[in-house]
Amino acid sequence: MKKQNTKALLSWGASFIKPFIPVLILLSIFSLLGSYLLTFEPRFTGKIIDALTQKDRQNFWFFLKIVIVFQLAGFVFSLLATWFGFLFQRKITIYTESRLYLNFLYLPTKKSAEKDSGKLLNLFLSDLSATIGIYTQQLPSILNSLIIMFVIGTRLIKIDVILFFITLLVSIIPIFLAKYFGAKQATIHKLQREQQDKYTSYLNETIYGLQDIKNYSSQKFFREKFLQIVNLIFKLAKKSTIIEMQSFTASFSSNFIINISLFIIIGLTVLTGKNTVGTITAALMYSQKFRSLVSSAAEVYRSILISFVSLNRIKENFEERQKKYSIIKEEKDNINNTKKLIIKNLNFSYNDNKKVLKNINNEFSFPSLYLVKGKNGAGKTTLCNIISGNLTEDKANLNGEIIFKNLSSKLSFVRQQSFIFNGTIKDNLCFGQKISKKKIKDILEKTKLNLIIENLPDGINTKLGGKDHILSQGQMQRLALSRCLLQNTEVILFDEVENALDTETSKALLQILKELKSEKLILMITHKNDYDNIADGIFNIS
Template structure:
């Protein structure tokens, strides 16, 4: 972890410690009071031994008072520890809840370019596993370290009041333990960071395998995926074993060895005091009691540094995600009112030096139907992504109703443009939820959009109509019905521009005719740009743009393009028609 990342991560995590000062103050107050109650017990034991037991002076009232004080201190310590734990846990859960919300909210605002290389499993791991690990920083580390540090201070003060020399001997443990912690952090840090990364890789592999299970089994790729998973799993095992070995060597065993050494030193020093006649048995009892409580907090602190390492690495991963730049939109009142699209000298590349679109220009009047065709990789879907401002452009201009594309706010742009992707996205919920998508549209608007998408008959057949639960991925609907649902979703917002990315590529001929009828009814009312694979579906388009390797090869109506003897469009159309006739004959 670099110094800049460490500072950023520390700033992120510490902001929640001081964010709720009232809660932190209460937790700290309970912590101090609990420490006082803990430290009071051995001191009362020392008083009983030296003042009453050794001189054999058993005064009933004094002994009862001493006993009640002892019992009261232990009960108070238990209750105060409970309150301290609850307050620190509340602080931790509040922090994790907010960090998880921030991370998920930020992911939804990241530019599409980020998702071109991001893996779903790793993102899920950062938002779930890593944020959960951060909770341990507050509950298991911060709480334990603060409580034990204050307990150590209290014990040292009590020791000093009893015997300053013995206290100084005990205090030698502290710098020695700090050295152990330094060595642990140095040796375990890289292994912990690698283990967190490999855990994300495991999640990503599982997510990828489950998502493509049908293809994986159909192509008999199980052995290869099992081998890849085993490799990552073995790497994770080795990384975790490295951290465990370092912990086993430098944490508890080292502290136990040091504490035994200090214990021997204290007994030796006490023996010297006995020979001079100045030793008190009660002091030895209290010191041995305090020493047991003294070494335990040090051991707790060192053991919690394992959690600290994991939390800091997890915090670094979450902080890196949150620091990813968001897509920027202007906050202007410009709105899409008619759907006039003008594209001039547009050039675009995902990577520098590898252009995808070259000098693309066209003018689309409101209500026109514009089709974009071409072979795979010609830039058709990229053009739609650029029009949606998923990828900002640096060369050329795109104007909507005369306004630059980049001048529109996010809400106004999404309100004015509807997208119908090739693969329908269905959320878990009802049919109503999937059409409305949280926009709180009136039912009349939803039914109108369903009618425009010719989805009304399907709604009538469903047991609960619009409120029918669709299941994950819309399993209760056919592929064609899911596509009609997506069209209804786009139309429900009354967009002025409708973009269709091969919307009929994966549906049967009957459903294709239904979708085509819906689009013909919208012709003239909504500006439409259709990326089409089946050329027979865009014969009625006002303009057809033929792309080849990102360049405009041809443009015109269907009839105009069919008149070109050696034209690319005519060649593509004839090949499709021939393939269709062969299919019908077979």
């Protein structure tokens, strides 16, 4: 990754957790203080050895007490840093997950949610924690190591300048190894994340289609496809493990050679009488700590290179929302208060360049009921998705204008497949809005759902989804219809909702449409002719 790209990526990530940066700095300083206390251990250990060599009982006990105090202080600092870190991690995780979830709710539905469900789920399951870890653990760890390395280095210079420069020189090796192997692992990790997305998506698809899989006795076929995905994940994991083993081998070999060389060089200075055993012990401990810090920082740097894959995935997810291209506009005309939905020169095609909608022009007056008809694949549902803002592409695939003249672009959309989440019937009806009991009761009577709900043990507070009560397909469609009618929107879209309705509810829908057409602008996709007599117009898409 280029330096400029790395800097931009890190800057974006910092802005993502901006409210927590002051606390993060304080925690880093606190942790640094604990690490600083531990840097005195080699000096006092050397003093203890010299006291033992000289049989100086007083100094021996004095420096031993100091070592004990510093070690206990370091232990207390470590415990406190761990606890404060946990509290901080909890707050930052809740904050970032809520931001990511909110961004997810604003993504263009047809372009993202249905296409990349595996990726979206994995952003929450693993990528987000890896991204947070860069700023809460990895970068503070490297900064801590650099400062402590400076402290230890200055002390090592005072003891033995030659040993310091040898230590500094050989410390370049772990950094080089981390950069080399980190870049290789990051490439593999990116492929692993993409394959993991496919794995998660496949599980979602299987759960969704479980009934059909059982009906067609296709368990073996789907198991084989599942194993193909899993085997590919493990092939990539094998490559990553081999690179990690190569990195470990190179690191061990270099450290082994360096340690033996240093012992020989330093040992000769003791044998020739140039240094005392205590002084050289302190010097060796400082040298070892310095090199350990470099190796640790290099390893963290390697982890950061791998974590950049997750950070980039999070960034792309937020940018996808920002780059969303919409042709929807709201226009106010204070002179002419006529309300209309206007479609101008609408064109749409998928990535294969096959035109789904070509030069569509039409006006829909408010209030009215319009039926949208056409052959399968003509683009009826696509049109409704564009009008509702659920389908957004770049300018090459989508162009034209959708104008809500003196109307709000906020609308209600009832689809063929109803969205029901784990919650009460009331939650699924109101979506968190405060709606009077009388209004809810009136709507439920219109959609013929009132008697069904009244016969449930907990009535409107009955829980849906999971192991709780599950409505039939027709009842769920009635609930979705009721939800739509409870919203104060001027425009309503229906996408073949009558397909899942029984005879009684279909008659109720006909009556509802007769009443609503004088209050709302309704666009209804249908293949049936049952509503032709009450419609104000029929819009055919060929």
